[in-house]
Amino acid sequence: MRRPSSAFLRSFVLASLAAAGPAASAAAQAAGAPKRAAGAPAAMPSTTVPGTVTINAYDYFYDSPNPIAGGVVTIRLVNRGQDFHNVWIVKIDEGYAFSDFMRAMGPGRALPGWFTPLGGPESPEPGSESRLTVELPPGRYALACLLPAAAHGTTHMAKGMFLPLTVTKESARTTPKGDVPIRITQDGFVAPEAVNAGTHLLHVYSESPTPRGFRLARLGDGKTAADAQAWIAGGQSGSAPFVLVGGTTPMAQGGTVWMPLSFASGRYALLPMGIDLGSGELRYQKGTVATILVP
């Protein structure tokens, strides 16, 4: 049995890849990165947290362990590409296979009733990582990135960004206790208006009848949620008035996820994300944008 320790929370940093794990350190050293000076404080090794599964995202494929042990699992998404990537975790009902999932996805198709979207870590900036904790019962799963590809009308999934995943027996780990509750509603969010600076564990629950998620964005100095919405509605050209710091891909009604986040002083916005059935892409949605002030 475990609870999120302070080590767990501290380990969430927008770390340089050199601090992200042995493989990354080796890669960074191979690339000529300086070694840490003797006596310097060691970076918190993120692999010490039981139940953490690291998924590496590249342009345009994943590298993930398979199978994994179920129960309360923390997904650590490391973006090793140049593009943005996320992970959409889908549980496939008994009697259906990964090949059915592949056939079911694509432009102009309704989401079938035999799978359950559970959310997943949203796009970390290239070179950084994001984390999300979710309860995964044993069974068959699919992982996919539905972000639109640069070539119009395709998704990262269509370019190869998907994997089957088998989840084996559940561990006895307990669900974490979040301190920032966020409710996803049919057309918006219920979130605290303000939180103190520092590290928090977001507890996200969805009551939306259609699968929805959000990107958590830190607004630029002097920028507002209206600026973010105008940039999205205006075709997302030019530099964004925000930086993405986390969030979850769309989750089904009744779903729950937790995510550790380090809040600095400023204003944050929850930008609604959903699956556009016409294009099969995961996109910003219309709807209310919630903001959280960090004084």
Ligand SMILES: [Cu+2]
């Ligand atoms: Cu992607």
